[in-house]
Amino acid sequence: MRHAMKKRFHPGNLVAWGYALLILGPMVWILSNSFKRQIDILMGTSFAPMTLVNYKQLLFSRQSDFLENLANSGIVAVISTVIVLAIATLAAFTIVRLQPPKWAVWLLLGWALVFHMLPTLTFVGSWYVMYSNAGLHGTYTALILTQVVHNLPTTLFLMVGFIMAIPNELVQAARLDGCSYGQVFARIVLPLSFGGMAAAGALAFISAWSDFAIALNLSSRHTMTAPVAIATFAQEHEVRYGAMAAASVVSMIPALVLILFGQRYVIRGLMAGAVK
């Protein structure tokens, strides 16, 4: 009994609930707005009659390109995630198990850290000029390459952690069993890092999916992604709050689905190495 009481009033729970409220509050607000008419949103009515007009306009109206924008987001996020995972996993295996010179590792990981610390907007201007000169501005290639560069540092750090958690003795046993390092990677390390790859991949995907700064500057009308499209709902004379809310809800769905299905792997992956 005492134990239960103690548990109920644990101050940590309060913090957790507060934190959940902080995240869930705006989401509930957006969700409720997406089912309201523009006039109710502007009047600040809490309980307004429910309408699906925002969703109908967003998804089925002829003036709306939102489905195309979603597809663009999907293309950029999926392809960049696949490339990032491939590079990061191979690089992490090389760093952790092939004993490259220490200075090279420090240089690489140091660069990754510094790159990750600087705000994305710092680079966007240079990328814009580079892609324009190369004739790639507004293409999927430009968006995908930039997402790869942007997400590589985090993914690399995560994958280094995961691959370090695979005991070196397994690599050595495979070497004695007749594997080259390439075979060790393909037969032993890769199958054992699927969990970690799922975790790192989910994070990279979400980052690319929800990116705004890069897509705003490097996409064209044809390659515009969902977050940029959502921003266009706020125009000079009118902010289409209802459409914005509905678009936000729709664009949240893939990430939510991914998390729901991948949660097990993500959590296990992110905890690997931290807890034996």
Place this chain on the structure above:
Amino acid sequence: MSYLELENVSKAYGASVVIPGVDLTIEPGEFVCLVGPSGSGKSTLLRMIAGLEPISGGTIRVAGDDISNADPSDRDMAMVFQSYALYPHMSVADNITFALRMRGIEPAVIAERLAQALKMLKLEGLENRKPKDLSGGQRQRVAMGRCIVRQPKLFLFDEPLSNLDAKLRSQTRHQIRHLHDELKATSIFVTHDQVEAMTMADRIALLNFGEIQQIGSPEELYLRPRNRFTAGFLGSPEMNFFSGRLELGAGLRFQGPALMDLPASEGRRALVAARCQPGQAVDLGVRPEHLLLADAETPGTLPLKVQTVEWLGAEAYAFGTVQGQEIGLRLPSDRAQTVTLPHPGEVLHLTMQPDSWHLFDAEAGVNLSLADH
């Protein structure tokens, strides 16, 4: 079956030399244990033989071929790791046959060898399980199976029993030795456990600070240790040591904690007399089972005040301290195998079995009572 030759094989990490230079030859079909305290370089030496650790100098030859710089995947050696290093994502059968599949051996041959290994190691019925669903002993056997099916030139064992509980460890010890007798594979077994080494090895190589202190059969190392380190390392409870001076007179006597007689045969006395100076500083070493109880206090016996008594069922030991050093002796049992246990505080008077004591040079630690030095 292959033989292994190490010629002046050395290892250094920068300026710190771990193995100054080891010469060792292992005959075909021999089971050699590398024993030593932690940090003695035994595991490093094994990993250098396997190719997992580059050597800093010297030559490693297997069946006459120089493999000093060969890739581990080309050395055709199989190793049982301390952690077993089973591939967690593969079934028992896949684990065992992995090396064969990597070498592109015919599926029919693989299946046959797998069946043989499973039978030999009593793993039948477990072939589809993953390592996480196996007990410690089963995992250990799978690791063995992985080596057996390959029929490699050399078997390497890196403390493979240290993760097993005491009972399973002694069973597995017998199993490994039994397997070795069946397969006659040249094997190197690294352990810090002297019991494992004594019970399994054809020959023991005792290492300390990367140098082989002595190599020979278990009996040789136990009964004729070449130096004080070997004498002290093997045996449990360990050998008793006393510091003092040697007196050469009509009989051999040792002036240590007390004036003690050194009962010796004519040959032994002559040997010691030839190798030692009167009054020379020496360490006397006697194993607990070579100390005898004297009926009464007579000149030349060592008084020991008993502090603790250990009764182990089949045998019993008494311990006490003489001049700050713990001394142990095995208590004699009578014909009915019963031991009369002394009480703590009781004083026992000790003598030695003839010729079973050793004299070590006080500085170099060399055994002065052995002929072959």
